[in-house]
Amino acid sequence: xxxxxxxxxxxxxxxxxxxxxxxxxxxxxxxxxxxxxxxxxxxxxxxxxxxxxxxxxxxxxxxxxxxxxxxxxxxxxxxxxxxxxxxxxxxxxxxxxxxxxxxxxxxxxxxxxxxxxxxxxxxxxxxxxxxxxxxxxxxxxxxxxxxxxxxxxxxxxx
Amino acid sequence: xxxxxxxxxxxxxxxxxxxxxxxxxxxxxxxxxxxxxxxxxxxxxxxxxxxxxxxxxxxxxxxxxxxxxxxxxxxxxxxxxxxxxxxxxxxxxxxxxxxxxxxxxxxxxxxxxxxxxxxxxxxxx
Numbered sequence: 001x002x003x004x005x006x007x008x009x010x011x012x013x014x015x016x017x018x019x020x021x022x023x024x025x026x027x028x029x030x031x032x033x034x035x036x037x038x039x040x041x042x043x044x045x046x047x048x049x050x051x052x053x054x055x056x057x058x059x060x061x062x063x064x065x066x067x068x069x070x071x072x073x074x075x076x077x078x079x080x081x082x083x084x085x086x087x088x089x090x091x092x093x094x095x096x097x098x099x100x101x102x103x104x105x106x107x108x109x110x111x112x113x114x115x116x117x118x119x120x121x122x123x124x125x126x127x128x129x130x131x132x133x134x135x136x137x138x139x140x141x142x143x144x145x146x147x148x149x150x151x152x153x154x155x156x157x158x
Numbered sequence: 159x160x161x162x163x164x165x166x167x168x169x170x171x172x173x174x175x176x177x178x179x180x181x182x183x184x185x186x187x188x189x190x191x192x193x194x195x196x197x198x199x200x201x202x203x204x205x206x207x208x209x210x211x212x213x214x215x216x217x218x219x220x221x222x223x224x225x226x227x228x229x230x231x232x233x234x235x236x237x238x239x240x241x242x243x244x245x246x247x248x249x250x251x252x253x254x255x256x257x258x259x260x261x262x263x264x265x266x267x268x269x270x271x272x273x274x275x276x277x278x279x280x281x282x283x
Contacts, residue, residue, distance in 0.1 A: 090257070
């Protein structure tokens with residue numbers, strides 16, 4: 001991915017030198033031409049076309065924003081019910097993501113989403129221990145985390 | 159021009175203070191460390207976020223000044239608040255702070271005790 005972006009920037013500089021105008025608009029024009037070239041010559045460059053990955057990152061950010069707003073609404077509901085009948089608890093989530101970077105990102109996202117808070121990671125990076133506000137719906141929340149966050153992270157990194 | 163800026167900034171900052179208030183009420187009302195850090199980590203992050211965005215939009219609309227420092231502030235609050243909550247929870251768990259009475263299950267406990275027996279003095283869940 002980094003290599004493709006570097007190629008794209010070099011093409012943009014080439015465009016600036018060819019048109020002999022060293023301004024931001026000509027850099028942007030060159031960058032767009034470079035994007036097309038990288039897309040066309042994608043077969044000869046290692047890795048997927050990096051535009052796909054950028055779109056996936058944006059999608060991850062959007063999912064995250066939605067979950068953040070939902071989590072605040074759930075906290076609001078919880079704080080203002082007279083006698084909240086909650087059953088907190090810690091459950092284990094088996095991880096599919098492997099590298100440190102992915103686990104950090106997943107724990108971060110889990111902490112900022114409704115009703116869950118990451119507490120610890122096991123030594124061999126296989127299990128993430130999550131504190132849940134309401135333990136009743138563990139299976140559901142595991143499925144939800146798997147489907148939304150872990151899938152989105154895997155789409156970005158693989 | 160500046161009136162609309164005042165309205166937008168006012169609404170955003172009001173929302174931010176409201177969310178911060180919810181967060182602090184949650185700190186008082188919830189039963190144990192872990193549930194309290196739920197309230198502290200989520201709501202206060204978003205409260206600060208709303209206040210900073212309100213300030214950014216106010217100066218952008220009324221004075222045409224785009225403050226990169228406020229954007230950086232938002233990013234750093236986002237990056238650091240959940241990590242702080244995670245570390246506080248982990249430290250509380252390792253210091254044997256009990257969960258509240260109504261807690262249903264605790265899967266970390268098994269892992270913690272097994273791990274402590276195996277590796278002697280250096281358990282690290």
